[in-house]
Amino acid sequence: MRFCAISSGSSGNCTFIETGEYRLLIDIGLSARNIEKMLLAKQIDPASINAVFVTHEHSDHVKGVGVWARRYRIPVMATAGTWKGMERIIGEVPGELRVEIVSGKGYRMGDLRIESIPTSHDANDPCAYTVESGGRKVSVITDTGIATPLMYRHLCESDIAIIESNHDIDMLMKGPYPMVLKRRIRSNLGHLSNQDCGALLQHVRERNPNGVFLLGHLSEENNRPQLALSTVGGIVSQRWGKSGPIDLTARDQSTDIYMV
Numbered sequence: 001m002r003f004c005a006i007s008s009g010s011s012g013n014c015t016f017i018e019t020g021e022y023r024l025l026i027d028i029g030l031s032a033r034n035i036e037k038m039l040l041a042k043q044i045d046p047a048s049i050n051a052v053f054v055t056h057e058h059s060d061h062v063k064g065v066g067v068w069a070r071r072y073r074i075p076v077m078a079t080a081g082t083w084k085g086m087e088r089i090i091g092e093v094p095g096e097l098r099v100e101i102v103s104g105k106g107y108r109m110g111d112l113r114i115e116s117i118p119t120s121h122d123a124n125d126p127c128a129y130t131v132e133s134g135g136r137k138v139s140v141i142t143d144t145g146i147a148t149p150l151m152y153r154h155l156c157e158s159d160i161a162i163i164e165s166n167h168d169i170d171m172l173m174k175g176p177y178p179m180v181l182k183r184r185i186r187s188n189l190g191h192l193s194n195q196d197c198g199a200l201l202q203h204v205r206e207r208n209p210n211g212v213f214l215l216g217h218l219s220e221e222n223n224r225p226q227l228a229l230s231t232v233g234g235i236v237s238q239r240w241g242k243s244g245p246i247d248l249t250a251r252d253q254s255t256d257i258y259m260v
């Protein structure tokens, strides 16, 4: 299995997952042209992608989805609510490429099983995803105001996961955003902070000491990569004496991971 965080954060999200038989993208939140370039830089042929799974309709997740589907004629999977929300952003997607999935359900495709995990976010029907193949499991969990027991279970079982570490609470509250936006980000329908992410991983580490966790969806305005790493790592270490493998999605070398 190959797992590659192509892009993560407010500028646009996209994750590449490859099994023996399939190549998937989770979200295309940058222009199709940009994602093509980023894939080619990693020697991945854009035409070899078999399907796109979408988490929710916010533009940092869907910007290039329509162009991609029309250009490569591959199916796009999203919940009914997400389809409704993203239609005006992504334009027409031919009916045969439009696949509606149900949040919380699992789907089998050849040698992989992908399961959608409901998230708590201000979108129509948002979800995260976990993919299993050949006894390995990877998860992408971002854009959620709360961590649910189901997310916790999947993270405990994951070899690799992107987990949201969106903002530092202090930076957000003292920063320039209007109060209504600060409240939205901190709400149950917003985003996980560095502190939330640390608290979640502290629990996950008990059952999954060796999983690789990549901190994702970092805010450019209200976070810093080193601050996210030190806050999350510090909270996990407080309890266990060490943090285990935790890294940033933004660091190129660390985000292209092969597992046999």
Ligand SMILES: [Zn+2]
Residues within 6 Å of the ligand: 009, 010, 013, 058, 060, 061, 143, 217
């Ligand atoms: Zn987002």
Ligand SMILES: [Zn+2]
Residues within 6 Å of the ligand: 056, 058, 121, 123, 143
């Ligand atoms: Zn969002």
